[in-house]
Amino acid sequence: MNLFKRNMIIYKTPEEIEIMREAALVVSRTLGKVAEEIKIGVTPKYLDKMAEDYIRSQKAIPGFLGLYGCPSTLLISVNEQVVHGLPTDKPLEDGDVVSVDCGAIVDGFYGDHAYTFEIGNVKPEVSKLLQVTKECLYLGIEQCNTSNRIEDIGFAIQQHAEKHGYGVVRDLVGHGLGRSLHEDPQVPNYGRRGRGKKIQNGLTIAIEPMINMGTEKVLQLDDKWTIVTADGLPSAHFEHNVAVVDGKALILSTFDFIEKALAEK
Ligand code: MG
Ligand code: MG
Numbered sequence: 244m245n246l247f248k249r250n251m252i253i254y255k256t257p258e259e260i261e262i263m264r265e266a267a268l269v270v271s272r273t274l275g276k277v278a279e280e281i282k283i284g285v286t287p288k289y290l291d292k293m294a295e296d297y298i299r300s301q302k303a304i305p306g307f308l309g310l311y312g313c314p315s316t317l318l319i320s321v322n323e324q325v326v327h328g329l330p331t332d333k334p335l336e337d338g339d340v341v342s343v344d345c346g347a348i349v350d351g352f353y354g355d356h357a358y359t360f361e362i363g364n365v366k367p368e369v370s371k372l373l374q375v376t377k378e379c380l381y382l383g384i385e386q387c388n389t390s391n392r393i394e395d396i397g398f399a400i401q402q403h404a405e406k407h408g409y410g411v412v413r414d415l416v417g418h419g420l421g422r423s424l425h426e427d428p429q430v431p432n433y434g435r436r437g438r439g440k441k442i443q444n445g446l447t448i449a450i451e452p453m454i455n456m457g458t459e460k461v462l463q464l465d466d467k468w469t470i471v472t473a474d475g476l477p478s479a480h481f482e483h484n485v486a487v488v489d490g491k492a493l494i495l496s497t498f499d500f501i502e503k504a505l506a507e508k
Contacts, residue, residue: 252419252427254445259352260486260495263421263447266354267484267495269303269347274358275500277317277343279508283363287319287330290343298347306346306353306424313468318344318357325412325453325461325470325478326357337363340373342480346424353424355449356496357482360505369477372409372456376479379403379452383432387450387485387492391442394434400452401433410459412478415470417451420484444487447495451482 255263273294280290295316298305305316320328320342321335328342335341344357359373379400386395396417404411417430428440432452455461457476464471472478484495 250427253421255447262350263352264495266347266349266352269301270345270354270356271497272500273297273345275504278501278504281360283337284334286332286334288332291315291317291330304348306348322477323472323475326480327468327470329468335362338365340369340477351422353420356484357480358501359479373479375407376452376454377481380481383450384485384492389442389490392437393428393439397431397434398436404454410455410457412453412459412461414461415453417449420447420449442487446487449482449484453480
């Protein structure tokens with residue numbers, strides 16, 4: 244990583260934001276394909292291969308594969324796994340909740356977003372965790388405008404999650420996005436109102452609440468990738484890519500492909 248770039252936000256031109264939208268939409272469509280295929284008995288490795296083939300068919304490049312030594316196109320985190328789960332051969336089971344995170348590069352710019360899927364019959368309290376985490380994402384996005392500062396995003400996410408008694412992961416955060424997967428600023432899912440850098444037009448970030456049913460504390464497994472909850476309770480993760488245009492949040496990614504596929508199942 245380029246250390247001299249720390250604390251330097253790279254604002255994007257409208258043309259660059261259009262390319263980022265293309266990259267985000269490759270990911271959105273890939274997650275739509277995942278939504279079509281994901282079910283009881285399917286293996287994370289199968290989904291990973293399918294996603295890689297699809298991204299390449301779109302003349303894009305898998306964004307995670309090889310980055311920081313990442314061995315896969317998707318990061319697939321099941322139940323108590325929060326994020327960064329590596330795809331395995333273990334078939335998905337009835338009642339699992341599965342976060343699928345995907346990156347793609349188009350003309351040098353990254354898209355990066357995630358959705359947590361329900362497999363078969365999920366316990367109502369776990370389903371509720373997913374619903375509230377998705378609400379957190381959109382509440383955070385609403386705060387991403389030029390009247391606000393970066394921590395206003397996390398403040399909104401934290402308030403909503405904690406109102407439901409959930410733990411807001413502190414050790415991993417959202418981030419600036421562009422020609423690098425992780426740019427400044429960091430976008431924590433917690434914060435104080437009115438703190439942090441002022442939000443300006445041209446800001447491009449990934450907002451990604453990671454919300455735990457129990458403790459906010461997380462651990463890393465020996466594979467040096469998978470992050471799990473310290474208490475073994477489930478976790479949820481939803482992520483969108485957002486640009487600030489005309490003072491407001493413009494969501495570059497979409498869950499429409501996912502939701503259409505799930506509705507047709
Ligand atoms: Mg991601
Ligand atoms: Mg991200």
